[in-house]
Amino acid sequence: MTFRTLQSAVRNVFVIVVIAAFGTALADAQTPSSVRYDQQNRVFRIDAGGMTYAFGVNERSELQSIYWGGRLAESDPLPAAKSERELASFDSSATTTLQEFGGWGGGMYVEPALKVTFPDGNRDLVLHYVSHTMSKDGFVVTLKDISRDVFVELHYSVDETTGVLGRSAVIVNRTKEPLTIEKAAAASWNLPGGADYNLRYLSGRWAAEDTVNQQEIRPGKTVLESRRGSTGHQNSPWFAVERGHSNDEDTGDVWFGALAWSGSWSITVEQDQARQIRVTGGYNPFDFAYRLAPGEQLSTPVFYGGYSHHGIGGASRLLHRFELTRILPQAPKPRPRPVLYNSWEATEFNVDEAGQIKLAEKAASIGVERFVMDDGWFGQRKDDHAGLGDWYVNPQKFPHGLKPLIDKVHSLGMDFGLWVEPEMVNPNSDLYRKHPDWVLNFPGRPRSEARNQMVLNLARQDVRDYVFHFLDDLLNKNDIAFYKWDYNRNWSEPGWDAVATDQQKEVYVKYVENLYSILRELRARHPKVEIESCSGGGGRVDLGILGLTDEVWPSDNTDPFDRLTIQDGFSYAYTPGVMMAWVTDSPNWGNRRTTSVEYRFLSSMQGSLGVGANLDKWTPEDFAVAKDMIAAYKEVRETVQHGSLYRLISPQHDSEYSATESVSLDKRQAVLFTFLHSSSKGYPFPTVHLRGLDPARQYRLRAIHDAKAAGAPEVASGSYWMAHGINVLLRGDFQAAGFILEDAAGR
Ligand code: GLA
Numbered sequence: 001m002t003f004r005t006l007q008s009a010v011r012n013v014f015v016i017v018v019i020a021a022f023g024t025a026l027a028d029a030q031t032p033s034s035v036r037y038d039q040q041n042r043v044f045r046i047d048a049g050g051m052t053y054a055f056g057v058n059e060r061s062e063l064q065s066i067y068w069g070g071r072l073a074e075s076d077p078l079p080a081a082k083s084e085r086e087l088a089s090f091d092s093s094a095t096t097t098l099q100e101f102g103g104w105g106g107g108m109y110v111e112p113a114l115k116v117t118f119p120d121g122n123r124d125l126v127l128h129y130v131s132h133t134m135s136k137d138g139f140v141v142t143l144k145d146i147s148r149d150v151f152v153e154l155h156y157s158v159d160e161t162t163g164v165l166g167r168s169a170v171i172v173n174r175t176k177e178p179l180t181i182e183k184a185a186a187a188s189w190n191l192p193g194g195a196d197y198n199l200r201y202l203s204g205r206w207a208a209e210d211t212v213n214q215q216e217i218r219p220g221k222t223v224l225e226s227r228r229g230s231t232g233h234q235n236s237p238w239f240a241v242e243r244g245h246s247n248d249e250d251t252g253d254v255w256f257g258a259l260a261w262s263g264s265w266s267i268t269v270e271q272d273q274a275r276q277i278r279v280t281g282g283y284n285p286f287d288f289a290y291r292l293a294p295g296e297q298l299s300t301p302v303f304y305g306g307y308s309h310h311g312i313g314g315a316s317r318l319l320h321r322f323e324l325t326r327i328l329p330q331a332p333k334p335r336p337r338p339v340l341y342n343s344w345e346a347t348e349f350n351v352d353e354a355g356q357i358k359l360a361e362k363a364a365s366i367g368v369e370r371f372v373m374d375d376g377w378f379g380q381r382k383d384d385h386a387g388l389g390d391w392y393v394n395p396q397k398f399p400h401g402l403k404p405l406i407d408k409v410h411s412l413g414m415d416f417g418l419w420v421e422p423e424m425v426n427p428n429s430d431l432y433r434k435h436p437d438w439v440l441n442f443p444g445r446p447r448s449e450a451r452n453q454m455v456l457n458l459a460r461q462d463v464r465d466y467v468f469h470f471l472d473d474l475l476n477k478n479d480i481a482f483y484k485w486d487y488n489r490n491w492s493e494p495g496w497d498a499v500a501t502d503q504q505k506e507v508y509v510k511y512v513e514n515l516y517s518i519l520r521e522l523r524a525r526h527p528k529v530e531i532e533s534c535s536g537g538g539g540r541v542d543l544g545i546l547g548l549t550d551e552v553w554p555s556d557n558t559d560p561f562d563r564l565t566i567q568d569g570f571s572y573a574y575t576p577g578v579m580m581a582w583v584t585d586s587p588n589w590g591n592r593r594t595t596s597v598e599y600r601f602l603s604s605m606q607g608s609l610g611v612g613a614n615l616d617k618w619t620p621e622d623f624a625v626a627k628d629m630i631a632a633y634k635e636v637r638e639t640v641q642h643g644s645l646y647r648l649i650s651p652q653h654d655s656e657y658s659a660t661e662s663v664s665l666d667k668r669q670a671v672l673f674t675f676l677h678s679s680s681k682g683y684p685f686p687t688v689h690l691r692g693l694d695p696a697r698q699y700r701l702r703a704i705h706d707a708k709a710a711g712a713p714e715v716a717s718g719s720y721w722m723a724h725g726i727n728v729l730l731r732g733d734f735q736a737a738g739f740i741l742e743d744a745a746g747r
Contacts, residue, residue, distance in 0.1 A: 049163025210569025389431030417482030
């Protein structure tokens, strides 16, 4: 069941709202004070973090949104829900009334949350409130169709600290016939009406992920989606909606949401004919059908949503905090990410024992803590034409197995990680020759290849078992601390002919459920193993996969300047604590841009630092700078990875400048990274005004490596650094400087 499995995947320890059964006021001992039910008005109300969220049962028994926004006083009354009138005869009340979770029926034209077809041809579904209950998972409101025994359980959970809500639905068929679900959203989020709103969303492609888009919400719909079988590079399952448009990152009212699902998904942002804004998201209805036999149920992914009164900056910080404390497998206190080395850009497929050992020795000498061998170590893998699917160690490259390399890596004081791409197969592999039926395909149709590979149908139990066992086996037989789990193409011809025709489209759900179950079982059996989610860069980043992996690879684009915008976009939705960023070689392989080692390090130090360069070609000076930078990074990584991020100067829209600052939770340390694209006409770098410091505290300014600031005092108050600011000295092309501010009294 997706909801329960996802909930456990996200370590469902966060405070869960509990509601007393059947209309009684919430006074149960398990009930957090954040939740109240007004029995008289039939209003559910959640006050958590800086927000209040309320909905009620209207006079027709539909669940109707009442309020979502800044936190109200406890004494503030909220009225009973009352349905909206129709708009002339053309838009029924089912369309004008903001429902929490509307079935498609009764004359609804806006985006429904649920659409079904019954075997007798009936496609009308009108959901009414039946009851609400508490459970250890949260509070659940049960709806039922007005005449048929189709039930929908709406699950609500709330994180007390951030006010982030989790919403999902379980659709249960208690009729005597099967039915087909054609669309199942996790939730509809309805925004307060009567204002102009701006939408932010992320778009991209391979090597160009996470562009921040901003547009006024106009009548009609914007659909963010993936039809690719996995999360995809094209859009990220995240949105943020701002009331009006503040020019300041940290002011303004912002509503945001993120979908925890790593398969095809959609989020529809809609301004309806009455200018109301609704955001509905869940499984992508495109090519979707899920058959529910009598007694069966379908659970949707969880759609998380939150509100910030502190602008888009505040919204990101809430989401980062929520991910770190509630979503990640190591939540609420994830271990800091180790500095890693990865061999991919150095050797590509040409890995062997001697070459990897040489690189490992050099990596250890600069302070690397984890050595990761990338693609090329298995099967008959010489290039991307062969080998995927055959997960035995290549005997020519590693005649003694992986042990000598792993032992060497350990003796150098590092742990060992390995690249895998478990869901893929090359036609030129033993696996494909043995099991050609294991790939997604429509019999008799072409099987399109991408990067010479096909996608294994993980929805099949035999494929799931094969994948689990080889991954488990590798961990049993080798001392491996980390998997880089790659996924280098999207689906084509998504057929699953081993099941009945009317069940084949369930592949969109069952594939991802099996992916999650493999990750969950591996983690349970090998609690120390850490996993990175990679999909040709950032093609599989979402709150679902983040519940089961420790970090992600945001982009194959490792140019440090391009990375500034990719990383900036990434940070709108995801914490820098999971954002791997490698220092690679210059000129960059992708765009031939030349940058200094310092610049490359400072760009990567904004996230979770790694090195992916060919160390065999580095000069002694490169090694010296790297050692210095890695040492500095270790001093600040807790702040960068787990602190509060302020995007001070945006790199977006071809900005000449950019700056980010991270502040530790106790405000004793802050780190500033500044970047100049190119000086023009002798203008200085803009004064950087820090944010989020303790105004009364004295902070000492320290340069990372050889950074310089004009006229900056050694020690000054938080007020000084925020109000007066720092005049960073940067001149030329692709220049960068980093600074650390630390509590001067050492407190
Ligand atoms: C993908 C990854 C890279 C590298 C290659 C290996 O492109 O994103 O980092 O691992 O695969 O084939």
